[in-house]
Amino acid sequence: ETGVTQTPRHLVMGMTNKKSLKCEQHLGHNAMYWYKQSAKKPLELMFVYSLEERVENNSVPSRFSPECPNSSHLFLHLHTLQPEDSALYLCASSQDRGYSYEQFFGPGTRLTVL
Amino acid sequence: AQSVAQPEDQVNVAEGNPLTVKCTYSVSGNPYLFWYVQYPNRGLQFLLKYITGDNLVKGSYGFEAEFNKSQTSFHLKKPSALVSDSALYFCAVRALSSGSARQLTFGSGTQLTVLP
Numbered sequence: 001e002t003g004v005t006q007t008p009r010h011l012v013m014g015m016t017n018k019k020s021l022k023c024e025q026h027l028g029h030n031a032m033y034w035y036k037q038s039a040k041k042p043l044e045l046m047f048v049y050s051l052e053e054r055v056e057n058n059s060v061p062s063r064f065s066p067e068c069p070n071s072s073h074l075f076l077h078l079h080t081l082q083p084e085d086s087a088l089y090l091c092a093s094s095q096d097r098g099y100s101y102e103q104f105f106g107p108g109t110r111l112t113v114l
Numbered sequence: 115a116q117s118v119a120q121p122e123d124q125v126n127v128a129e130g131n132p133l134t135v136k137c138t139y140s141v142s143g144n145p146y147l148f149w150y151v152q153y154p155n156r157g158l159q160f161l162l163k164y165i166t167g168d169n170l171v172k173g174s175y176g177f178e179a180e181f182n183k184s185q186t187s188f189h190l191k192k193p194s195a196l197v198s199d200s201a202l203y204f205c206a207v208r209a210l211s212s213g214s215a216r217q218l219t220f221g222s223g224t225q226l227t228v229l230p
Contacts (some may be wrong), residue, residue, distance in 0.1 A: 042223070102160045105159070106157050
């Protein structure tokens with residue numbers, strides 16, 4: 001978990017709020033990811049950025065908006081969320097070359113939507 | 115499409131006994147296979163991977179996994195379980211030749227409980 005940091009660790013928001021999740025990786029990686037982890041469900045890949053360009057968007061509702069200003073930082077902007085969006089949001093990074101494809105995860109942000 | 119199955123939601127084992135957490139996969143071509151562990155209120159932590167070579171892969175904290183191509187399995191094992199091994203374990207796969215080069219597909223997880 002060291003090497004990828006996420007803030008805040010916990011967030012409670014109403015359905016009309018706007019908030020942002022932040023992720024920072026200190027590993028020199030060139031790809032970053034957002035995942036959603038809900039109870040009793042497999043991890044859901046939301047977005048992938050490679051070299052700051054979004055390369056995957058897995059049918060995520062528009063109320064989630066990612067931003068990757070540079071290879072070390074990743075944001076997830078949230079607005080008008082629904083209670084079913086309550087989950088653990090995980091950020092990960094990887095170095096996509098050679099055989100080093102394992103992803104390194106941050107501790108996650110526990111989001112509760114009221 | 116690639117997929118991962120972890121057939122057991124829960125595995126209980128006594129401390130000191132060997133443990134096995136099962137994983138089977140489906141992928142086009144040769145697979146990259148991974149195991150991750152998640153402790154409460156933490157992110158996923160990388161344990162080990164299989165890319166190529168020896169079918170028995172050794173990883174962190176005394177864990178190992180055996181790649182079996184004919185059975186499309188990659189079971190996680192440890193000879194002697196510790197109470198501190200109690201956590202949620204995820205298996206993941208990606209195709210070696212995947213055009214969607216960065217996507218890992220995760221299993222649904224297996225909760226391992228080691229009883230003292």
